[in-house]
Amino acid sequence: MGKTSVLLVGFLFSFLVAMVQAGDKYKKYNDPSLPINKRIGDLMRRMSLDEKIGQMVQIDRKVATPEVMRDYKIGSILSGGGSVPHLQATPQEWLNMVNGFQNGSLSTRLGIPMIYGIDAVHGHNNVYKATIFPHNIGLGATRDPELVKRIGSATAREVRATGINYVFAPCIAVCRDPRWGRCFESYSEDPDIVKEMTEIINGLQGEIPKNSRKGVPYVGGREKVVACAKHFVGDGGTTRGINENNTVIDKHGLLSIHMPGYNAAVIKGVGTVMVSYSSWNGVKMHANHDLVTNFLKGSLRFRGFVISDWQAIDRMTYPVHANYTYSVLTSIQAGLDMIMVPYNYTEFIDTLTGLVKNKFIPMSRIDDAVRRILRVKFQLGLFENPLSDESFIDQLGHQAHRDLAREAVRKSLVLLKNGENADEPMLPLPKKSSKILVAGSHADDLGNQCGGWTINWQGGSGNNLTSGTTILKGIAEAVDPSTEIVYEENPEFDYVKSNNFSYGIVVVGEPPYAETNGDNLNLTIPLQGQYTLYNVCANIKCVVVLISGRPLVIMPHLEQVDALVAAWLPGTEGQGVADVLFGDYGFSGKLPRTWFKTAEQLPMNVGDLNYDPLYPFGYGLTTQPLNATS
Template identity: 40%
Template sequence: MMLASAAFLTACSDVPKSEQVNEADVSINGSNIAQNIDIWPKLNMPVKKDAKLEQKIKDILSTMTLEQKVAQMIQPEIRDITVEDMRKYGFGSYLNGGGAFPNNDKHATPSDWIKLAEDLYQASVDDSIDGSSIPTIWGTDAVHGHNNVIGATLFPHNIGLGAANNPELIEKIAAVTATEVMVTGIDWVFAPTVAVVRDDRWGRAYEGYSEDPEIVREYSASIVKGLQGHADKDFLGDSRVISTIKHFLGDGGTEEGDDQGNNIATEQELFDIHGQGYVGGLTAGAQSVMASFNSWHGEKNHGNKYLLTTVLKEKMGFDGFVVGDWNGHGQIPGCTNENCSQTVNAGLDIFMVPTDAWKPLYENTIAQVISGEIPQARIDDAVSRILRVKLRAGIFDKPSPANRAVSGKVELIGAAPHREVARQAVRESLVLLKNKDNILPLNPKATILVAGDGADNIGKQSGGWSVTWQGTGNANSDFPGATSIYAGFEQVVSAAGGNIELAVDGEFSTKPDVAIVVFGEEPYAEGTGDIANLDYQRGNKKDLALLKKLKAQGIPVISVFISGRPMWVNAELNASNAFVAAWLPGSEGSGVSEVLFTKADGTINYDFKGKLSFSWPKSALQAVLNRFDTTYDPLLPYGFGLEYRDENVLADDLNEIVAKDNNISRELVLFEQVAKTPWKMSISSGGESELVTSSIVEMPAIKLKTMDKSVQEDARTITFTGNGKGEVGLKSNFVEDLRSYAENSATITFSLRKDKEQSTTAKVMLEMHCEKDCLGTVDISRKIADMPVNEWQELSVDLNCFIESGANMARINKVFVLSSNDEITLSFADIKLRPKSAEQASISC
């Protein structure tokens, strides 16, 4: 098992011990927290400031106009700009988001990527319109290989790499990624993610290496060195890219694993747990840091000057640039995607601003500098940092993207040596949780059945951030050169003279000696993967049924579990003779076969090496389960992982009673004066919708405006015009799992007022929408008709009404929708989910 080094958290010579902290209570966003800058170390950065380079920065800066400077701070997305936009504005950088491709073509070739890089670069150095010849740089989310490009090598996601616990291998992986990225003319990678995951319900859990900072800190340094090269020898050379440590800070420690939520750790915990990846990466020479969506004690990190400037830049000594995350600046109170001086003043150097918000943001930022709202010195500091990184990376001196050392060498995309590194990563990331009677390794000469919907599914085994953002909508043909897990099995068994059959549903033609069932989570990314608890296939145990069916026929079962986090699978473990946590292995599924099977002569090929870097839960409710917790009681502890010779520790009688969270007692506030994160208010008319971003919004079928109920603008007035169907609702960018509220007899409760008399035939529906066009609808017309005019009433609707009419509470993306085709004016306020209130609901079913 992996054990903590006694010196781990004090590896920096000037990191104080917690008992030395002299804390001062400082109010941040109205919350008193201990804030002490002495907690943070002054880091010994390997890339020092160079006097000649600094003079060059000053010389360039002295020639720049305000417009040119602000353009360096704007990072639009390839779907939202043209080559002519680049020529006119001279953006300092641009990006492709997950699922964005040159020409909007998922199957764009490496040549297409290179052409776009070359065209935008040439436009950026063309000074005929904007007067600037500063080269632009392209940033991409290459988070487990160059995962946006068809045919690239896809490595196991970070959770699997954490189980491998091999920093040298990690550096090789990063170097391969850098090479494949450079082939397409791209300069900059948004990696590594150094989140320390403390709640496994988080939809980005698989982007973290571990629940503990031990591995994260060391891996961060390895990834940075692999991407950028070593600071003392091959730093940012011809096959290296700029790296980004993300997301600063505490994204893995939000309450209830809520993506983009609130972290309430003490400052000492923030450093000891969540800050260690930055110590590792910055001391390896990382040149950029990405701000996080999450809050710390209620203050959004994109606007937290203490963290971005005082801690990161001034105390820790980071002299590169801080880039925002996808419109993260727009989440700061008082800001929009188009207007946010607060984040610049807090220390953000580059706005990541996809969509067409980039142009008003550019214009508003210029105006704010002219007015003095943003100091000129802050702009000059931001641009100096951007220029410093570009000069260190040789962007001014390197050939254009199409003419760089490895650009266009398409044979390097998915090259055989790269795939071998990925297969090694797959082999070393597998964790053997159960091996009853030492059934593994298997003899490849046997008769093998392979079942389960993950067996021959490269998209499923790769997870999110695989060609598309969510990793969905892909076929095996979208991964040329890759191998599914089954393909690896088939190759090994056929070569040894055994017999193998693939049957996803487990229906075989010849009874096998053993069945391998490959199953697990469907792909997801970010908040879409947030879940309420860790019960695998909650409410629909189809994979368990498959395991039991095979077991009932006397067939030994080997389970290969694909997942982005540890999950409660006690029943699946009981139904398995052996159980392998395969995580999300990526494009090289054949790596699994190299461990599960012996060689043809019966000798071991590769033994299991992987050890849990996330504790495995005993209960579905053990989402917060981290080593060194005072009440640490896992099914399998951090560092667990069997080898073939080890004695099995799991029996077949694990508790299968599904724990329900009957202790949900707090209300979930959805709207109180404003829509609460992650919900956003929108209106729609005739199938067209728009977000509510001002006090009055209007479409043909609906008008919405703010009004005062108890305090200023704490309610909204809706006027349905009768001109078609109008809707107002609370929507999320991600699907939300609300099953725990339904299971705890919750209602959706809200205040409503009828503002005018209405026709007795007017219809008003309350709806909940879920993905794939499912929805639940409740007619509230009669309640409204019976209400007196201009009198507020509290209404509550049993959530089971929505379930009975078609809503899937596991996949809600619009939680409160009022709709009507008729003329009627209503006001609403104070929307919440209230547990244990269904018996008293105004509307039941």
């Protein structure tokens, strides 16, 4: 080779090196003008195995630091129920925390932003002073998808107030047995109602554009968040309503009862789907390749990412960790893309890395998972705006949202009994009376009326939990100023008998609970509530307002009760109950599920052959509103 040739080769080599270096500086994945698929492809080509596996990990904020996010390239953080900076943290404190973690992610080699998830299942329920809406069972009673969509929009804005961009909602389980501790998270026993209520996704994420490809996730603006349809699939049909148990049903039943909500969610562009702890005919859903990969990703053409439930990998084998490697293998092979670890992330990362390097899990499965996660992040706009701003801070607990929650409470109330006959109704109540008695454990208890998943995972009793209006306070604001209100939580029989009360309002129900802690084979009103109900209603005319996450055994008390209202778990705006009791608005809610006579009848759902309810599905008396000054 001559001198000229050597110079030419050297020049070409230097030119190619310079072009590669220049190309590396021009990162297509950071160019918002390019189609998302091109951006994903460019980023994927740059990623190492550990960077890809890091994207598949979601850890709780309790173990997260900016350094952990940087060193392990973690793809997501979550706040589990009650995992908060501190109990009364302000939106600014939340936002600063989220941005601190995000800065750790942005300091990695590729600067891939993390996504932050939280359970916002009836409003931004982990956060102090947020608006708490009625739980899903109450929203199902409204039969109002447009209302639910507005609730989704309000929730998204309150979530954005704290710098968070991803919510584990909605729960679109079809609860077929009210003994299940998550039944209040279900809109209805009827899959058609659940399907209609997926309209909340359009509120959370924004209305998907026309002509969009089916299954592609969509988030329409910085005031919106990524939603999560859960829990895939059949979690509401477990045997005897036992949480995380086995759902025994044929494929036709699974597809016709439990699947329609997912089809609707995918069509609406839902960003993520969470897999259920439960099993279908003995096969753990977290290991069900046929349903997760073949049906959800294949038949339904879902293009977002599939996420596990909390520590679900650990729960796949019993005792815990009996075969952790096998659990990781089968769940990733089943089609899970992001794993909610949430604490032992190093063990998961090491286990998954070993499975890939030893060729038990093909690289194509890892790439599929990461592409899906990146697609959601790009669609969310995280690469353009990774840090949260303060423009939504004033949205937390905004009065417009509280007004919306109050409207939802009014529309969710179901009137089950109103006097002995139509000619002598008990409701609406007169605002002007000499003296009325308000009684019961739930009349003046904000925590009780909000239920589980409020500030803490299990919720809690008391009025210091968050801010809002109790039912008693709502009553006090509704009646005429001349009306004397006497509040006795648990009045004795003789006390009620010896006082000259015009009428009584008894507010009783279940204590707060969530998930397995709420599993209940008896479904009776707690004994103290039964005593209070009897002591009042056996002596004076009374209306009973039942606060519960499901129907309860009420038949033995119906003779004493003049009027009976199912108020479900109304949330922070208890004045919505008083609005309807005193006739400013009429009753309009309809039962979203069958009200049984005895627990021995369960499970019993509309359409069953031996359907013999106390109140059938869809039942609900109506009243007309009175003049506001009456």
